Amino acid sequence: xxxxxxxxxxxxxxxxxxxxxxxxxxxxxxxxxxxxxxxxxxxxxxxxxxxxxxxxxxxxxxxxxxxxxxxxxxxxxxxxxxxxxxxxxxxxxxxxxxxxxxxxxxxxxxxxxxxxxxxxxxxxxxxxxxxxxxxxxxxxxxxxxxxxxxxxxxxxxxxxxxxxxxxxxxxxxxxxxxxxxxxxxxxxxxxxxxxxxxxxxxxxxxxxxxxxxxxxxxxxxxxxxxxxxxxxxxxxxxxxxxxxxxxxxxxxxxxxxxxxxxxxxxxxxxxxxxxxxxxxxxxxxxxxxxxxxxxxxxxxxxxxxxxxxxxxxxxxxxxxxxxxxxxxxxxxxxxxxxxxxxxxxxxxxxxxxxxxxxxxxxxxxxxxxxxxxxxxxxxxxxxxxxxxxxxxxxxxxxxxxxxxxxxxxxxxxxxxxxxxxxxxxxxxxxxxxxxxxxxxxxxxxxxxxxxxxxxxxxxxxxxxxxxxxxxxxxxxxxx
Ligand SMILES: [Zn+2]
Numbered sequence: 001x002x003x004x005x006x007x008x009x010x011x012x013x014x015x016x017x018x019x020x021x022x023x024x025x026x027x028x029x030x031x032x033x034x035x036x037x038x039x040x041x042x043x044x045x046x047x048x049x050x051x052x053x054x055x056x057x058x059x060x061x062x063x064x065x066x067x068x069x070x071x072x073x074x075x076x077x078x079x080x081x082x083x084x085x086x087x088x089x090x091x092x093x094x095x096x097x098x099x100x101x102x103x104x105x106x107x108x109x110x111x112x113x114x115x116x117x118x119x120x121x122x123x124x125x126x127x128x129x130x131x132x133x134x135x136x137x138x139x140x141x142x143x144x145x146x147x148x149x150x151x152x153x154x155x156x157x158x159x160x161x162x163x164x165x166x167x168x169x170x171x172x173x174x175x176x177x178x179x180x181x182x183x184x185x186x187x188x189x190x191x192x193x194x195x196x197x198x199x200x201x202x203x204x205x206x207x208x209x210x211x212x213x214x215x216x217x218x219x220x221x222x223x224x225x226x227x228x229x230x231x232x233x234x235x236x237x238x239x240x241x242x243x244x245x246x247x248x249x250x251x252x253x254x255x256x257x258x259x260x261x262x263x264x265x266x267x268x269x270x271x272x273x274x275x276x277x278x279x280x281x282x283x284x285x286x287x288x289x290x291x292x293x294x295x296x297x298x299x300x301x302x303x304x305x306x307x308x309x310x311x312x313x314x315x316x317x318x319x320x321x322x323x324x325x326x327x328x329x330x331x332x333x334x335x336x337x338x339x340x341x342x343x344x345x346x347x348x349x350x351x352x353x354x355x356x357x358x359x360x361x362x363x364x365x366x367x368x369x370x371x372x373x374x375x376x377x378x379x380x381x382x383x384x385x386x387x388x389x390x391x392x393x394x395x396x397x398x399x400x401x402x403x404x405x406x407x408x409x410x411x412x413x414x415x416x417x418x419x420x421x422x423x424x425x426x427x428x429x430x431x432x433x434x435x436x437x438x439x440x441x442x443x444x445x446x447x448x449x450x451x452x453x454x455x456x457x458x459x460x461x462x463x464x465x466x467x468x469x470x471x472x473x474x475x476x477x478x479x
Contacts, residue, residue: 005206005237007230009172010164012200015183016133017062017156018190024132024156025053025096032151033193037138045132045154047092052276055080059130059156060108060280062188064288066158067109067128069182078282079106080130080274088148089135097131097159099271108282115295116178123175124163133157158188164202169226172201176219177317180357181294184319192359201226205233209245213257216250219357225250229257297322305335314343320360321347327368328375337375345389346371349396365399366392373402382406386460387413417463419470422454425462426474429453441475 020030026044029035043051060078067074081099098106109128116123135150160179166172180197183189191197199222204210213229216222233243248257292300294316301312301322315322321342328338346366350358360366374392377383383391383406391402391413406413416422429450430437440446450471454462 005234007167008164008204009166009169009226010202011160011162011166011172011175012202013160013162013176013179014133014198014200015066015158015160015189015191016193016196017059017158017188018193018196019188020056020058020062020156022056023154024056024059024130025154028154030155032155035151037147037149038151040151041153045091046150053096053274055277055280056156060282061288062156062186063108063128063130063158064282064285065186065188065290066160066183067112068285068288069186069290069293070109070112070114070125070128070160072109072112072125072128074109074282074285075107076282077106078108078280080277080280081106081271082274084270085268087134088146089137089150089153091135091150091153095132095134096274096277098129100127114175114178114182117171117174121171123165126161126163127159128161129159131157131159164204169223169230172226173219173223176222178294180219181317181319185291185294185297187291191357203229203233205230205243206237208233208237208243211243211245212247214247214249214260217252220352221250221252224255225257228255232257301325301335301339305329305339307335307339311339311343314347315339318358324360324368324371328371331369331372332376334375334379337379338371341371341375341388341392345392349393364396366396370395370399370402377402377406381415381417381463383413384415384460387415412459412461414461415463416458416461417466419466422462422467422470423474425454425457426450426467426471429457430474437475440471447471447475 018030022028022030023045026042028040028042028045032040044053064074079098080096082094083097083099084094086093098108100106107127107129110126112125112128114123114125115121133152133155135148135153137146138149139146162175166175176199180191183197184191189196195217197219199216199219200212200214201216201222202210202212203226211229211233213225216225229248236243247260249260250257298312298316301307301315302309307315315325324346325335325339325342328342329335332338347358349364349366350360352358370392374388378385378388383402388402391405394400394405395402433450433453436446436449440450447468451464451468454467454471455464
């Protein structure tokens, strides 16, 4: 019976607001990446005595945008709290965050929901809150100690907490794809940046205790971590071993979860309201607009451009692809052919990045102009599909324009529709295949055989329609 034990999974997603200019409470850069270690710091984010935090208004607006997009209730007041704990990456010994205490909600958003997947399953959002990111421990090769880089300390994070509404790891992955697409469309987070989107998961089976898995660095690992943890908990249940409420870490090298520490109770953090930040009144919310969201964009693609549900979904799941599509159809308005080239061919060349998402990298030299040209050259019958595919694999590396390649290599790329050249090929094949030529006068399948020979001889470049007409005409003349 164990295999039928219900699984419950809830998520805590930490999204860095990478599109801000500055950190959450000071004027240090939000973009700490590739900066010299411990150069992006000030007395506020280091928590030096006497320094006072100043809340970044734009960060609050971004959190409100996310809350609106996820259909959350937004209270009139929001409050920040101190979460006290000692860890070397936390210079103040407390983190400024938000905490629902004494029965009141202090988060920026609460009780929202997201529809995801083909069947529009609903995942409930418990709360959305703002908090600061800690610094980073850096483990250098050959050193036994860790070094600390505070450049990241104080960067704004939005924490999105779901209800335990997921029943298997695959659902979680589909949900996270949707969440990523929403955050990208809101332009609050560049999810391609390493560490910009991190996830903790809690998981329980049957009536067992809740186990939290921390530090899952990439979305592709979430599915693996959850699958591992479900198997572990089910095996323990079969053997009547008690599952403890605990925090486990995902070891991405060994692909297992391992015990981190016995779980702290919330009172261990001694939360109290942050005395240096006043209560924030959230007003004039209607002035904070959200951009077009993935679901709206998908409907527009289907209704305005006639794309299929499937093609529209693939484009929307990855904002880069959807943007590429819209730029390309501005150059050559053929939405169906352009979307098909992107979804069936270009996508195959795009690699998964470290977060498990397909990302168009700078090394890929293909842009909207290339795709528009390819689609037009095929639609105009200048090149055939297989030539187009080989041109795509070439321009991804070189960035050459398809029209330039064709100009340079007319002899090997363009479709042959010149009747004189085609007739020469036909005569040549008639000479080589005398028996088949005789057959073809009475047997249509033999015509296909001859056509195949001509296609092979011209390396697929003969226009099949014109060639077939000419073949039949020539056969009639041969009588
Ligand atoms: Zn600072």
